[in-house]
Amino acid sequence: MKIKLFALGLLITAFGCSKHQVEKIDRHALVTRNNVQVEGFDSLASLSVGNGNFAFTTDLTGLQSFYSEYENGVPLGTQSNWGWHTNPNTEGYEWSETLKYWDVEERQVPYRHQLKDNPRANAACNYFRENPHRLHLGMIGLKLTKTDGTPAVLSDIKNADHELDMWTGKISSSFEFEGEPVKVEVYCHQDQDQISAHIESPLIAKGQLAVQWKFSAGVAENTHAGYDFNSPEKHQSILKENEENQAKIHRQLDEDSYEVAMNWTGDASLAEAEAHTFVLQPKTGESLEFSCLFEPREGEQTIADFGTTKQNNETKWPAFWQSGGAVDFSACTDPRAKELERRTVLSQYLIQIQSSGTLPPAETGLTYNSWYGKFHMEMHWWHIAHFAQWDRPQYMLKQLDYYNQISDKAKQTAIDQGYEGVRWPKMIGPDGENSPSSVGSYLIWQQPHIIWFAEQMYRANPSEETINRYKKLVFATADFMADFPVWSEEQQQYNLEPPLIPAQEHWTRETTENPPFELTYWHWALSVAQKWKERANESKNEKWEDVRLKLAKPDQADGVYLGVQGATDSYTNHDLMEDHPVVLGAYGILPDWDKIDPEVMRKTMHVIAERWDWPSTWGWDYPMAAMSAVRLSEPELALDFLLKDVQKNTYLKNGHNYQSERLRVYLPGNGGFLTTIGMMCAGWEGCTETNPGFPKDGKWNVKWENLEPMF
DSSP, X not given: OOGGGGSTTTOOOSOTTTTOOOSOOOHHHHHHTTOEEEESOOTTOOEEEEOSSEEEEEOTTSSSXXXXXGTTSSOOOEEESSOEEOOOOTTOOOGGGGEEEEEETTEEEEEEOOOTTSHHHHHHHHHHHHSSEEOOOOEEEEEEBOTTSOBOOGGGEEEEEEEEETTTTEXXXXXXXXXXXXXXXXXXXXXXXXXXXXXXXXXXXXXXXXXXXXXXXXXXXXXXXXXXXXXXXXXXXXXXXXXXTEEEEEEEETTEEEEEEEEEOSSEEEEEEETTEEEEEEOSXXXXXXXXXXXXXXXXXXXXXXXXXXXXXXXXXXXXXHSSXXXXXTTOOSTTHHHXXXXXXXXXXXXXXXXXXXXXXXXXXXXXXXXXXXXXGGGHHHHHHHHHHTTOGGGGHHHHHHHHHHXXXXXHHHHHHTOSSOOOOXXXXXXXXOOOOTTGGGBOTTTTHHHHHHXXXXXXXXXXXXXXXXXXXXXXXXXXXXXXXXXXXXXXXXXXXSSOBOSXXXXXXXXOOOOHHHHXXXXXXXXXXXXXXHHTTOOOOHHHHHHHHHBOOOOEETTEEOSSTTOTTTTTSGGGSOSOOGGGGGGTTSOOOTTSOHHHHHHHXXXXXXHSXXXXXXXXXHHHHHHHHHHTTOHHHHHHHHTOOSGGGXXXXXXXXXXXXXXXXXXXHHXXXXXXXXXXXXXXXXXXXXXXXXXXXXXXXXXXXSOOOBO
């Protein structure tokens, strides 16, 4: 399948009503009225530029001058999809040391489990969880010096104005330092991992303004800004070239390395100030331009100057915004509409710069490390499912190819556990190795995601080429899904049995059986896999069909669906009404299944709305609940869910979905929000109503174009 097949105007859609014919949206006005302006210091309002594989996050100076002041806010990251570090395995840990065995159908099934009761095994588990971890590639900031020779502190920065222009991908900053103005413009090249900056100030000629690079050791901590400037002995920064207006630095961290290339204009020189710190000092003039390219190996790309990088952005970003879907709330009179539009536009920008690259994204993207910078495959749906829905499936292509890259390891997991097909991992880095966990190793709801994605790609381009590209992944996934359920002769049904942990993770692995969302997703995925058999001119798989038709029915009591089979206290025991209310996804994310009663789900939804411990939920739970309300024709409740006033549904000034002091950035919330907005506008397959997610009270004149219905 060629990327060009997804170009605007060439998309093939299976849904005649998906384009929604309205007067053309003024996309420039839509985007620019939601640009971000930050006055003064706000540690939660740092601004980022990026290209999907690389992101650079800036403070109020437009660069990364006061990084320590942002550490407890949204940190100043310089991260990429290729930049990882692995600590040496000095103790010789083996993966076999992480295994815990469970008795399943009279065989011993191994899981990579956090074994805290065995010191050696626990240390092995920790090592493999922590490695590899994502690297901070380097801090680039202004070095401002007072007239008395002392360095600037944050309070010396006056009248700061920090802005993001999403239409052109530009961050600009203006401020005063010791009575003199400073102006900074920054771009990230859209085709390579490079930033370029233009700086203007009388301070340059006075020798009070320079640019400083600082390089750090890697940090193997679960949630961290990603840099360690206190361990100079753990890494090397070697100035290999330093010629007129250009330099190169080689970075070495144990067995990992990367290259940093710089160029600049004007009369300036680069010098090593101390270990891992380099200063570009201008000598004359009132302006300076520089570029900095990060790459895993030297010479793979050519560094571009500021003017070229600016032009690159001024071409690529308008093209992005003019393509794909758009939603315009400007004609709405409901006061909530403006915030919906702000979140919609900012979420598109953040996902594009942090989550549209070659690897599945981390939950904190390329801003700072959560779970060591690794990615969670059960979250992959929340990160990227919206792309095809918003007529941008081309941004899914390389990430879906990653499933092919790790399929051998996923197949080996299935073989080791005695199953057919492939068992997809949970928490992984680029090596595809599933991290040991007492929770993550038992999740199963990531398993059908690749079938969902493949079906989206087929809807966008229903061709033999698409079928051939994804059918092996679809079929191998379905093989495992048909082999995993356990047949009950007594019940005459297939059950999802322990050990497993559902998406609502507090249920115990030893006793959890037949969680409703997973049952429904299992049925949907096996049904779609059979369609792929037909498309590939192959016979239906009899085993898939038997399992599909005989899957257990989600359990219910008193007219509501239970969290798992037999849990009759699901909505009376407060401890069970925490975390994700994912039962709603069984009729919200997923379409009709004849074993799901819409009216029982409606009652379940209202019980959850009234009783759930909403502060314990996560950023994607509000979109998920809203999708259920939309399918059940309760648009006002959908809006209540989507805009619920709880901390974890906070969207910061920069558009990031704030969760807690630990997770100040949470991109699954942004991705889920976009999926839900698309569904509220374009509905789902078979839906004949326009804007089904908005009340018909005359206040919601929502205009949209180029959105695809949900399944």
